[in-house]
Amino acid sequence: MTDHLPFLSAPGMAAGFTAETRPRAHGAGIDLYEYDRVTASLESLLQWPDACRAAAIRHRAAAEQAAARGRIRTAGERHRLAARWFHLAALIPDPDRARAEDNERESDRSMEQALALLExxxxxxxxxxxxxxxxxxxxxxxxxxxxxxxxxxxxxxxAKEEFHALADTLLARGLAVLAIDGPGQGVFATTSALNAADHRRAVSQALDALEETAGTWEVDLDLGRIAVVGLSMGGYLAAAVAAHDSRIRAAALISGPYRLEWDAFVPFVTATLTQRCGSPTAARAFADSVDLAALAPRLHCPLLLVEGGEDRIPGVTNAEALAADLPHAEVLHVPHGNHLLGNAQSDWLPDTADWLADALLTA
Structure with a gap:
């Protein structure tokens, strides 16, 4: 089961991945003291899924106990923490695909339980x-x-369960938020392949569904004012949607790739992308297709490009190249920010939410 992913058990891999993922966990709303307790004893990344899952199950049990006592707020918040931990359990390219699928589905279920109580x-x-x-x-x-x-x-x-802080910040500024899983993501991670064209169509279908059902809700949506916010690879996927769907009025790309070079990937990224795309051939073809410059002639809406100066992911947004290809885009550069800027939330998140609110509410 693990022969084709030997790096998962390589010496130092668990410690390195734990350190790299710590800011991301913080950005997802995980208490860092709890994160350190959960990950402290890991000797191999193969232990990661079960350690994170155990944390999720503890939060779910606490949620059920709180609900039984009528403590609805606490129950909802605990279910939301369970969703975050189940999602973290699925971060590695787990060779046990059944386990990975189960963790993503449990994350989805916990988020459903949280929202039923909280929202x-x-x-x-x-x-x-x-x-x-x-x-x-x-x-x-x-x-x-x-x-x-x-x-x-x-x-x-x-997955849609990860970016709570972003969603909450946008909601506080008067925007509705639709967080989605598309092909190869979240609950679809093991049942469909990540593909830019299929993902673009899925997002457009989500906008169609909004239009078809908006009148049945007790809230009123302004579907003439829609933005996309993409994070990491989602930055490129969001740009692809904005380039092809005229309903998009603005786009914010957070730590999004400009171009990708397959040969520059570390084994962890190669294995993850191979799993998400379905095969090594499909993964390499996907990586070769990622080129923001090729989309530039179709990107006419307001754009915000958020990047961290300490981002070490090969191919991720750099301001110099983007300024040449997208002269109308605004760049928010945080020198000390890492990938997804989980170590610098106060330096990008409020400003990004304000930019999106200004782009949609004053357009």
């Missing part, structure tokens, strides 16, 4: 190749308003 107005939106949650602002100031929509698009090994 009963949230709605599941599903169709061919996509599923997601539509959340809308709440509170007195939200009543009677029409909400623009920000579609959150995850990356190569991400």
């Amino acid at each position: 009963p107005r949230a709605r599941r939106l599903s169709g061919d190749g996509f599923t997601g949650w539509l959340r809308t602002p709440t509170g007195v100031n939200a009543e009677g308003k029409r909400f623009p929509v920000a579609v959150v698009i995850p990356g190569m090994d991400s």
Whole structure:
């Protein structure tokens, strides 16, 4: 089961991956003290899924106990933490694909339980190749308003359960948020292949579904004002949607790739992309197809490109190249930010949410 992924048990791999993923876990809303406790004893990355899953199960049990006592808020927050930990359990290119699938589905189930308690107005939106949650602002100031929509698009090994801080920050600024899994992501990670064209169609179908069902909800969406927010590989996927779907009014790309070079990938990325795309041949073809410059002539909407100066992922956005290909784009460069800028949330997240709100609410 592990012969084709020997690096997972290589000396030092667990410690290195744990350190690299720590800011990402923080960005996903995981308490770092808990993260350190869960990962401290790992000797091999093959132990990662079960360690994270055990943390998720503990939170789920606590949620059920809180619900039994009528502590609804606590129960919802614990279910949401369970969703985060189940998702983290699926981050590695797990050779046990049945386990990986189960962890993603449990993450999805925990998020459903969390939203049922915390945001009963949230709605599941599903169709061919996509599923997601539509959340809308709440509170007195939200009543009677029409909400623009920000579609959150995850990356190569991400899922709709990861980017809570981003969604909450957008909701606080008056935007509805649709966070989705597309082909090869989240609940589809083991049942379909990551493919840019298929993903683009899935997002467009999600927008179609919004239009078809918007009138059946008790909230009013402004579907003339839609943005996409893509994170990591999702940055490129979001750009592809914006380049081909005229309904997109603005796009923010967070740590998105400019171009990818297959030969520059470390084994971890090669293995992950191979699993998500379905085969080494498909993975290499996907990597070779990623080229933001090729999309540039079709990207006419306002663009925000967020990058961290300490991002070590090969091919990720760099301002010099983008300034040449996308002269109308704004660049938010955080010198000390890493990939996804989980170590610098205060330096990019509020400004990015403000930019999106300005692009949609004042357009």
